[in-house]
Amino acid sequence: MKQRYAYFMIALIIAGSLLYGCREPREQEAPTPLFAEFYVRYLQAERELKAHASFFEGDSIQAATPKAFAEGAAFQGNSMEPRTLPGGTLRYTFEQPGTYADTFRFSFRDDLGRGRQVLVAMAPIDSFAVTGGQASKSSGMALYARGGKLERGESMILLFNDEKNQAATIMLTGPSAGENYRIPAAKVEKLSSGKNTLYLVKKKRATQKEDGLSALTDIEFYTNTIEVEVTD
Numbered sequence: 001m002k003q004r005y006a007y008f009m010i011a012l013i014i015a016g017s018l019l020y021g022c023r024e025p026r027e028q029e030a031p032t033p034l035f036a037e038f039y040v041r042y043l044q045a046e047r048e049l050k051a052h053a054s055f056f057e058g059d060s061i062q063a064a065t066p067k068a069f070a071e072g073a074a075f076q077g078n079s080m081e082p083r084t085l086p087g088g089t090l091r092y093t094f095e096q097p098g099t100y101a102d103t104f105r106f107s108f109r110d111d112l113g114r115g116r117q118v119l120v121a122m123a124p125i126d127s128f129a130v131t132g133g134q135a136s137k138s139s140g141m142a143l144y145a146r147g148g149k150l151e152r153g154e155s156m157i158l159l160f161n162d163e164k165n166q167a168a169t170i171m172l173t174g175p176s177a178g179e180n181y182r183i184p185a186a187k188v189e190k191l192s193s194g195k196n197t198l199y200l201v202k203k204k205r206a207t208q209k210e211d212g213l214s215a216l217t218d219i220e221f222y223t224n225t226i227e228v229e230v231t232d
Contacts, residue, residue, distance in 0.1 A: 049098035073108040122204040150174025162192035
């Protein structure tokens with residue numbers, strides 16, 4: 001009787017083990033939400049690229065804290081240098097001479113070992129000109145910017161500097177109809193009369209959400225400088 005009982009207990013234990021082994025594995029807890037900021041700047045005159053990336057994790061952006069990754073981050077396949085900013089934010093940076101690309105790629109490997117990437121793109125301004133080389137306070141100015149058509153979320157800043165190095169700006173926001181802009185006299189009135197230098201800054205801000213990552217991306221393109229005469 002005792003022997004039969006022992007066999008019964010052994011069979012029960014084996015059956016229990018098999019049953020436990022057949023159960024579905026417990027679902028892994030969802031990773032903590034990840035937030036990131038990505039920035040690209042290109043200086044056309046200097047042919048210089050600058051980029052940085054910062055990461056944060058938490059249940060909300062307000063409660064998120066700075067985040068670092070064991071393998072760091074990369075820009076266009078190049079390792080980025082980590083720098084700790086005041087307040088504890090870790091910023092991955094990249095800066096060196098380069099060319100402007102159709103698309104810029106940030107990449108990193110998250111805590112689950114997954115390779116992640118975020119793409120940032122904006123059409124550059126190849127060249128630009130002010131009709132007649134003049135901006136009139138009474139009749140305005142005409143601007144042509146090749147590559148300067150603005151999409152939704154894009155903007156373009158005209159930065160003027162007079163002979164005393166006093167700066168003034170005119171802001172254009174997208175979407176625009178094309179690459180030609182007629183700027184009214186009301187916006188030209190604040191400029192200083194006489195010789196000015198002018199360069200453009202085209203900008204784009206966008207948000208991306210994918211698989212637990214919420215990303216804010218910014219890209220800026222700084223053009224070469226031309227001379228413009230501001231008349232009354």
